[in-house]
Amino acid sequence: MANNEFYVAQGRGYDRQTAFFEKDSPVTTALVPYLAPLALLLCAALGFWHPGQRPARTVLAAEVGGVIAIVTALVAVTLLILHGPSTASLLPGLSVRLDVISAVMLCLVSFVGWVVLRYAASYVDGEARQGAFMGWMCAALAAVMLLVAAGHLVQLVLAWIATSLCLHQLLLFYPDRVQARRAAHKKLVTSGLSNLVIIAAALVLWRGFGSGDIATILEGARSGAAPTAAAWAAGLIALAAVLKSAQFPTHGWLTEVMETPTPVSALLHAGVINAGGFLMIRFADVMLTAPGVLAVLVMLGGFTAIFAGMVMLTQSAVKTSLAWSTVAQMGFMVLQCGLALFPLALLHIVAHSLYKAHAFLASGGAVEAVAAVRRPGLVAVPSGAKVGQAFLAAIGIYALMTLGFGAATGFDLKSPQAIALGAILIFGVAYLIAQGLAGAAPKALTRATVIYALAASLGYFALQAAVEALTASTLPATPAPGPLEWALIVLAVLSFGLVAVAQALFPLWAHHPAAAGLRVHLTNGLYANAVFDRLLGGWSTSRKS
């Protein structure tokens, strides 16, 4: 932690002025973001008032609440554009921090929230505890919105704890289900730990920087005040985030919480699970003071991403497979935070949430999706040579994109971390091209996959450029890597590259007898969950009653 000076903020487009000293918007309008949680809490109250079957008014109110939340988020965006970032205080300890991060998160959460509440209106119709369900959904959404808009540590911590409590109620929507209780218990232990850790982090920050105001803390961290407290806080924040975002080996609860209606899974995987990543992005300036912590995040996130991505390949139940995918995607996001690529982590949160919310809500289509896969006949297997060609083509696309975007932005050099991340993603694109080259693929198929590959690469680099431009004044730039960082970058690129090649050659080895054991161990998530169950007495018959 002493090698803080190693990190030289590159200062590209990073303007502290706009970030923190603009509070000239009228305080009353800056409090607008509170309207969304307020509306949702009223809906929640209505839900608890009539907790039973078919509460027509609650069902309608919840969707209206979702629409109000979206409108509120859009108003907040407008205010941000008009007046710049600000912190507005409602009560001591309760304040709204309006900047690009909170604005993006408010838009995301309110949008997903509306979709989920509208879905639940049909889906949960006729359930005996329908009103209570809508109530807890609204309450959970309100808590997430308070969390992402928090300008003060007190609100942040309270909202953090409230999300896990609301979620616990939703996970136990069918309290008679033994499996639901087993999963909820695991979740409670993990999130309970994360609650304790975030309280500790808040105390360290408050004590170190002498204020609970998040903007003040970030400014202090940036100016190098209280480096020891900042480093300790970074460690605690990272720990809280790791526990909240289901990183190895604490991922077990996330892959088992399909014991509750689908809209809860969508909300969890598209809203609540992001709290960990959001926390690290929110305190990016604090995180940068602790390179050691970031290094651990790179290793843990990278491992979780690869591990969970492999486990996902073996999962035959659609929701379980999606849950493992979330573990992997959260690992990738943690990796991005560890590489100090905070804007990309924010992009990842948004992109993943939208995808995963849709994937869960549409998971009933899995029967048709599997049937559709079988219709065009057998899947052709690419040879080693074809895979090699595909990787060369992908690297060619990468070079093309880098040159193209470089020309557009005046060859403003990217950080080595960002270049490495781009390489990892292009390995994925290679897999797409490899399929288009497999067997005796017709030219039209090769052409189609190359077009897909180009479109995916273009989409990725365009989004990356956009989010970097958007957050340039809010999030710190990625520091130049030191020897440790270089080592980690090389390790990450090599391991993802290795897995990508293995994946492309997959059909050639997956059914080899020597791989049978590996498949079994991966199917079981390397037993982290079995051990967790054993420690918590998850299979105890006393849990049945």
Place this chain on the structure above:
Amino acid sequence: MMIHHPDFDLTPSAALLNAANAAARAIPPLFPLASSVAVNPYLGQTGDTLAMTAARLGRIAGTPVTQPRDWYLARIVDGRISDDDLGAALAASPEANRPLSLAALKAAAREMASQQQALPSVAQLAAEASGIDWPAVVNDRFSAWAAGHFDRGQALWTTAPGTSAYSAWRSFAAHDLTPEIAGLSGFAAFVAAAPATAAGTLAMATSRLGLSDAALDTAFHASLMSLGGWSQYARYDLWQAELAGGTDSAVTDLLVIRLLWDVALLSQYNDRIGADWAAVVAAHAEPLLPSPDQVIDVILQEASERAAQRAMATAFATPAPAAPQSRPALQAAFCIDVRSEVFRRALESADPGIQTIGFAGFFGVFVEHHPFASDVAERRLPVLLNPTVRSCALSPDAGAEDAARIAARAKRAWGRFKLAAVSSFAFVEATGPIYAGKLVRDALGLGPSHLPHDPAPRLSPGLDAAQKLASAEMVLRAKSMTDGFARIVLLAGHGANVTNNPHASALHCGACGGYSGEVNARLLAALLNDPEVRQGLLTRGITIPDDTLFVAGLHDTTTDDVLIYADDTPSPAHARDLADVSRWLTAAGLIARGERALRLPRAKGASDIAVRSRNWAEVRPEWGLAGCRAFVAAPRHRTGAQNLGGRAFLHSYDWQQDKDFGVLELILTAPVVVASWISLQYFGSTVAPAAFGGGNKLLHNVTGGIGVVEGNGGLLRTGLPWQSVHDGANLVHEPLRLSVIVEAPQDAINAILARHDGVKALFDNRWLHLFTLDDAGQMQGRYVGGLNWA
């Protein structure tokens, strides 16, 4: 603890193999959800009565076969079940330990029945002894393997294909460390040391468990039943293999696997549970006998059915209007499916000249079909039978198929890109924001419709003139359609139109193997429009006027719209007729939707119905066949005056035209059997949702592309989801065994039953009730078993 395998005689006895095979046949097949059909959950028990089945299922799984007592009591109290019904049901009961009097029966109805507890398994005994939930661990571990083994394409990394279930499981379990972590020490090594063949392990396990020959029947059945839908899915593999003339060992393999778990658990806990298990084995060896409570429950069930039959008899007592004599304005043939009854009644009310016909929805076309640009062969015919013809959907534009195939393969490559280990990160970062648009589209129900719009199907290879003529004549005679053809004859298959629904195929046409029925209808329409066929039919005494046009259609049972495939045989001369048909169908759809809206929650009127088909969150898009209670084989005018409420299968049948009763034989052995599967599936899903129901839709997790599990995983669920039989407040399906009502001479029926033991057993053991209509159309004779009538 090390578990050794002492030397055993590894050759199972014939009695042992027979018992294992019998247990396999006690299990009904579960069809994969891509093309699922209703299956009678009591398929293996149709040789027994309901009371005997109660005794069996009670012993092996604690599963009831009837409703709770208070269900019947409420009906007795409010008069829906009369004393006459109770008395008749009591008198008809063949059980020796039935109540002695009506008063005793009524008194018993007021008492809570003791619910029979299943005999415990070794795993349950071990759980009580150890405090570790072994049944849950076994289910979890077994399902973790089975989901991968039976996966049809959900996971990218499946188990090695082409291995038997037993050796695949053995390879899995020999590597799996979870049982050890949970507390079963040495399990992986124990499995690795088990005999390499399932038969050898069967002999070893039976001996180690101390199962006597007399105990095998229910002990084996209990083991397979404890695996839920997994053993039923394995039974489906056997079903398909036998249909193709082969065989399959998956079910007995699963039995062996389940027994091996018990052997391991018994070894570990033998000192504490050995004696208890010996007592359980002895109890399995006892003969099955229904308890007095089970006998009473079955009598009460029969009384509730007699009450419903009384209501039906009253309806049939209403004088029927004479059949119309003049040429009909439209003849429209629909599937016998109970949903057609609502629509047919609505359509007939649109114009007095409209005549409707009921026939099994595959329209006698036993076809295996390749959809447009697809390699998958779809068996669009009743699952009891093999296809006799093949067809494919070919576009007149030769390039269209190639383009569609390339598009499908590119889409599949994209799908794998989305899911694979490293590329999934690239996928999310590059395309995640696109899903904002998809979320809006689906949240507002703006997605595309799911109605089939393939090019017209063509038989491939085609039939020669003689085959075509034979097929056409067979179908027309089976429908009792030999003269009086209208200018337009509509052949309407049916299919559901739902979104994001894993059970979509269960709402399609059961007679078409769980697919929608338009392919069969289009093939038949093309056949009957063929001039060569029409010429040939003249020689067989069937005159189809030159101005008669057969038109295929698809009745969308979710929205009650009918899609017409008029372009299959373009006929400008019929443009005005088709415009009339379209107008009548629109009017009928409105009436039918209005009637259905009364039964559906969150539907205030006809206009609320269509949106349900596009709502991705809708768990009750339509009621399917819920409420089915009767099967009528008679001319339409016998039922034409009645509102049967969408609860009756209506098969058009005129026995006076059926010279040698060949058509009647077909009806009793095919559509009636299919209807019994449907009716008993609803029955089982209602009275025993835990064992025979599909579980809670809100928790469904589609597994392997073949079925659903609830929540995280575990046993595959089978049967109808709770939301398909219950509206949240009340059951929408009253569990009644189907009443089959046939207008035909009793002698003719007896002769057919005497030739078909399986069908006779259904009626003798009262899985179905059988009645005849007299010449005036009144419900008259009741079949009482053994070819006797009352």
